[in-house]
Amino acid sequence: xxxxxxxxxxxxxxxxxxxxxxxxxxxxxxxxxxxxxxxxxxxxxxxxxxxxxxxxxxxxxxxxxxxxxxxxxxxxxxxxxxxxxxxxxxxxxxxxxxxxxxxxxxxxxxxxxxxxxxxxxxxxxxxxxxxxxxxxxxxxxxxxxxxxxxxxxxxxxxxxxxxxxxxxxxxxxxxxxxxxxxxxxxxxxxxxxxxxxxxxxxxxxxxxxxxxxxxxxxxxxxxxxxxxxxxxxxxxxxxxxxxxxxxx
Numbered sequence: 001x002x003x004x005x006x007x008x009x010x011x012x013x014x015x016x017x018x019x020x021x022x023x024x025x026x027x028x029x030x031x032x033x034x035x036x037x038x039x040x041x042x043x044x045x046x047x048x049x050x051x052x053x054x055x056x057x058x059x060x061x062x063x064x065x066x067x068x069x070x071x072x073x074x075x076x077x078x079x080x081x082x083x084x085x086x087x088x089x090x091x092x093x094x095x096x097x098x099x100x101x102x103x104x105x106x107x108x109x110x111x112x113x114x115x116x117x118x119x120x121x122x123x124x125x126x127x128x129x130x131x132x133x134x135x136x137x138x139x140x141x142x143x144x145x146x147x148x149x150x151x152x153x154x155x156x157x158x159x160x161x162x163x164x165x166x167x168x169x170x171x172x173x174x175x176x177x178x179x180x181x182x183x184x185x186x187x188x189x190x191x192x193x194x195x196x197x198x199x200x201x202x203x204x205x206x207x208x209x210x211x212x213x214x215x216x217x218x219x220x221x222x223x224x225x226x227x228x229x230x231x232x233x234x235x236x237x238x239x240x241x242x243x244x245x246x247x248x
Contacts, residue, residue, distance in 0.1 A: 022071035094168035104148025115165030153184035
């Protein structure tokens, strides 16, 4: 890394991710339409919108689960539009998907080890597993338990911890509160705030728009695959249009 790049990456104004006029199609259906989005290093940015608005598709495009039809994805100054998904993980982007998708017949520990599949330094991997156990004490208590026997909240914690095992600079979180009891949701969001404090940049898709905007720096409102509104989270949470459509 050259000195200039390092200096920019340490800047509060460094743009870690930029989507430029991004289009994504599923067959004949255009799921994303000319999406323009930026995230600064260290921010929590949230995408809000109704089901089918394109929020999860945006995350899938960034992590290269789906390929854009048009536009560019710029990460840390690199054009990653044509990169493969495993290459994107190596560059520092981790995706914690909707529905958790833990490996139910593997132990908690095995799930965490699989999250570090791109890494080879065993001592560092071991240290990071201990770090996840400190962040998620329940996982430490259940480290030899099959993931499929965990509660929904514990599985969500495991999904986040597994994503963190790749040491991401940018964490994509898709519906972390889905299907969880209110007390567990509060715990998950407290963990997300703690992650922000460690310097991880987060792009959050969340059905509970109020909670998302309460912890986010900025937000984007998606409707039918297009960005209709953007601004500081504090402004969006008080916007009458957002209140009426998404905040109840």
